Amino acid sequence: MSQQTLIEMKGISKSFVGNKVLNEVNFEILASEVHALLGENGAGKSTLMKILTGIYERDEGEVFVKGEPVHFQNTKESEEAGIAVIHQELNIIPYLTVMENMFLGREIKFGKTGFLNTKKMIQLTKEYLGQLGVEIDPLATAGNLSVGQQQMVEIAKALSVNAEVIVMDEPTAALTDREIERLFEVIERLREQGVGIVYISHRMEEIFKVCNRVSVLRDGEYIGTRVIGEVEYDELISMLVGRELGTLFPERDVDVGDVRLKVEGLTSDVFRDINFEVKQGEILGVAGLMGAGRSEIMQALFGYREIESGNIFIDGKKAKIKKPIDAIKSGIGFVTEDRKEEGLVLSMSVRENFTLPNLDDVSKQTVISSQKEHEFVDDMIGRFNVKTSGREQEVKSLSGGNQQKIVIGKWLGINPKILILDEPTRGVDVGAKKEIYQIMNELTAQGVSIIMISSELPEVLGMSDRILVIHEGQIGGELNRDEADQEKIMYAATGGE
Ligand SMILES: Nc1ncnc2c1ncn2[C@@H]1O[C@H](COP(=O)(O)OP(=O)(O)OP(=O)(O)O)[C@@H](O)[C@H]1O
Ligand SMILES: [Mg+2]
Structure with missing residues (x-):
């Protein structure tokens, strides 16, 4: 692969009060790839991404952005380096409007006057949501939106900062089928533009559908990376759970009563x-x-x-x-x-x-x-x-x-x-x-x-x-x-x- 390496994480370890949740994990994101991060609940996926973006401090290891060593202290620094995250627990502030959520902390003002250019922000909010194919009133109170709509607002926000790397932590968990289709189209478009996307999901079919590569974590350990198309479903599952899973659905032989x-x-x-x-x-x-x-x-x-x-x-x-x-x-x-x-x-x-x-x-x-x-x-x-x-x-x-x-x-x-x-x-x-x-x-x-x-x-x-x-x-x-x-x-x- 000759794509540029956007992010490289090497030997990352992290403990919470003596509990080691990441142990020398490696992870890499290339330009124009959708890289799945796969692992059971509690494997450490969100934690790894929080370390990348400066929410958590790492105990050991190195992070490089385009070859340069970095050590982000907060998300403002990682955002400035072009990394946006759509968190599993959405970050929407319920009592603010959609527009206010989109531009929180980076409001557009008229020159140096300090007056907010609301019209411009409304227009841009519409535009970014439009790119996702959703119609949401920029002045709607965010807390009144469905979870799926709130997620779309977060994605629009990531688009609006022109991120080079977008981390999506279980983006489809609360979306409708139609919203998921749209999201996949957006992901494809971003990928074509050179954006590197980290895709965290428990839905295997999505990983096979939209991702180019997949890295697996198990109990905080890095298990390996595979190219989609060169890995069988069953192999991925056994990397994931460390054993043969067998059939997912148990035999139903219950006698129903009254x-x-x-x-x-x-x-x-x-x-x-x-x-x-x-x-x-x-x-x-x-x-x-x-x-x-x-x-x-x-x-x-x-x-x-x-x-x-x-x-x-x-x-x-x-x-x-x-x-x-x-x-x-x-x-x-x-x-x-x-x-x-x-x-x-x-x-x-x-x-x-x-x-x-x-x-x-x-x-x-x-x-x-x-x-x-x-x-x-x-x-x-x-x-x-x-x-x-x-x-x-x-x-x-x-x-x-x-x-x-x-x-x-x-x-x-x-x-x-x-x-x-x-x-x-x-x-x-x-x-x-x-x-x-x-x-x-x-x-x-x-x-x-x-x-x-x-x-x-x-x-x-x-x-x-x-x-x-x-x-x-x-x-x-x-x-x-x-x-x-x-x-x-x-x-x-x-x-x-
Ligand atoms: N702030 C924290 N304090 C203490 N323990 C934490 C903290 N954040 C995460 N952990 C622990 O770290 C481990 C990894 O959690 P993490 O959220 O990274 O898992 P995950 O792979 O994202 O799982 P899921 O698929 O369920 O979202 C878990 O055992 C979790 O309890
Ligand atoms: Mg998680």
Whole structure:
């Protein structure tokens, strides 16, 4: 390869309070390449990129930009050297407008007057968003945008600084299919212009689709770099997990029981006339395009969204669910789609998050014995294989995928009859995915009914006993496990076009 080397990282090591998370890692980014950085949850991918950009100080190793040694102290310095990052945890400031977010700290002013050239900034914001093919009002409050739109704003921001290197840390985790297609087009265009892109994703198919090379980290160790097109899927997986993974989806041989949940004519402002049932021990997959109303239906079921009409029956009895606490008392657990917004308290420890839904209202009478709590938490950490330094680690310093395992695990504490999972494996590595699938299987064997919303069709097909397809706020179809395939689901999801 004769492309210019933009970035070279050599022998990078890093420890957090005695815990070594990177051990002599090498990584290189060339001009005009999309370089995938692959590794399980907690492997050290985000940390390596934070070292590159000066967010974290490295303990050992060297970094070169176009052959020159550098040692960035903060992101301002790395940005000036042409490196932009779209972080896994988005950096959008919710109460500012889109435009203010785009130009934060580098506002355009009229000459030296100090007056803001708002018109110019609005125009540029539009232009950069336009390059991504999205229409977002520059004056909209950023916090009101969908996660996908916020991500687009961050990408537009990277474009606006003319970065030579763009790091994308799980950019597609919250995007719709159409937004993903657009992003891939943008990536291709940037690549043609000579930009080097670091692409972090747990979605293997994306890596094969958009990347030129792939480097693998495992437990903070550099495993190797391969050229896409010269590496087999299975080889990459075994580099990634250090063992043969076997089949991803466990054998489903659970005997489903009686009807546990029955939903009748559920209607709100965004969906109407929703009818379905879930039996004991059954997994109901809920498919549909993003924005079809899947999450909203489940929020209503959980008392988190008002309904206009309709009834919910649990074990044949009409359930009165007005608030989430009513749902929890009726035995419903809900793993939300956005772990940062709703699922986790980031400043609390692993232990506190695991035991959260157990407390106050739910188990008022039982005094929580700390021994029981510790046993429970340790059991959860073990079952989910959570990579943590211990019960008391703050959840916000866990890797993204490990946070997701906690979101799921914490609901098991209430022994739910019905567990709603909204995109349960988003941002979760293949190994952890398999663990989550096995836990779902175990739960259903114990009689728990699971409703799983997922945008990943292989997952819907691999795990569901039955599939409900939502289209524009209505049920577009229902498929049995044996008859379902990707085409049929997409057909129903797009209203039979
Ligand atoms: N600020 C911090 N304090 C303590 N530990 C940290 C901190 N940041 C990261 N870690 C630890 O470093 C390890 C690597 O984390 P990192 O976020 O780099 O993983 P990752 O490969 O990006 O994972 P994911 O795919 O889940 O995003 C993890 O064990 C994590 O808990
Ligand atoms: Mg990460």
